[in-house]
Amino acid sequence: MKNVFQFCFSTISTIGLLFGLGFILNPSVIFHYQIWVALLASIIMFATQPQLNKEDILNKSDGYSMLGIMLMAMVVTNITVYEYGRGQGQFQTNNAVNYVGFFMIWTGMVFRIYAIKILGKYFSNVAQIKEEHKIYQEGIYAIIRHPSYTGAIMSIIGTVLWLSAWQTLPFSLYLIFVAYYHRITQEEKILTWHFGEEYVAYHRQTGALLPKIKFSRRKLQKK
Numbered sequence: 001m002k003n004v005f006q007f008c009f010s011t012i013s014t015i016g017l018l019f020g021l022g023f024i025l026n027p028s029v030i031f032h033y034q035i036w037v038a039l040l041a042s043i044i045m046f047a048t049q050p051q052l053n054k055e056d057i058l059n060k061s062d063g064y065s066m067l068g069i070m071l072m073a074m075v076v077t078n079i080t081v082y083e084y085g086r087g088q089g090q091f092q093t094n095n096a097v098n099y100v101g102f103f104m105i106w107t108g109m110v111f112r113i114y115a116i117k118i119l120g121k122y123f124s125n126v127a128q129i130k131e132e133h134k135i136y137q138e139g140i141y142a143i144i145r146h147p148s149y150t151g152a153i154m155s156i157i158g159t160v161l162w163l164s165a166w167q168t169l170p171f172s173l174y175l176i177f178v179a180y181y182h183r184i185t186q187e188e189k190i191l192t193w194h195f196g197e198e199y200v201a202y203h204r205q206t207g208a209l210l211p212k213i214k215f216s217r218r219k220l221q222k223k
Contacts, residue, residue: 145208
């Protein structure tokens with residue numbers, strides 16, 4: 001019962017931080033189905049994350065990377081909801097780009113949940129080495145090193161497109177890049193230090209967020 005209470009309290013608190021400013025400045029957006037789609041996606045995103053605690057958020061060993069991602073998500077979501085509410089009546093919210101955003105939200109969500117599920121116990125909030133840790137190289141991890149981040153980024157950018165936050169889109173993309181670049185850099189430093197050449201070889205064969213494009217070089221034969 002205690003865990004259920006903690007989960008509900010944490011979820012409500014997180015959603016409040018993600019959407020609070022946008023709701024306060026534009027209360028009427030609560031009646032728009034577009035907002036509820038974004039809200040549902042945020043709840044699912046939080047529900048599939050391992051339970052956070054203070055030590056995870058303020059963990060110095062991985063450069064406070066989880067804190068950076070959380071702050072990024074709060075800022076990006078709030079300015080997106082704010083711009084959506086402010087722009088109602090000015091921007092059309094049922095065009096092709098909005099539906100591309102909708103597709104990205106849920107495709108990214110499924111992709112992220114799949115990546116977390118197959119990684120199992122090795123997925124955590126903090127970049128760290130666990131007991132009996134190994135480099136998982138099966139399934140999607142055979143071609144992408146951080147597919148859960150790929151899914152999360154897709155969902156976040158999809159939300160921005162879904163809510164037509166065009167003016168703040170460049171700033172949102174910048175924050176997303178900075179937060180996840182820092183996280184990936186910290187994580188790969190730890191993995192390289194622990195696994196050495198094994199991880200270097202894995203790194204060489206795969207892409208961080210997207211499959212690595214390999215070009216085959218053919219020798220030109222002289223006629």
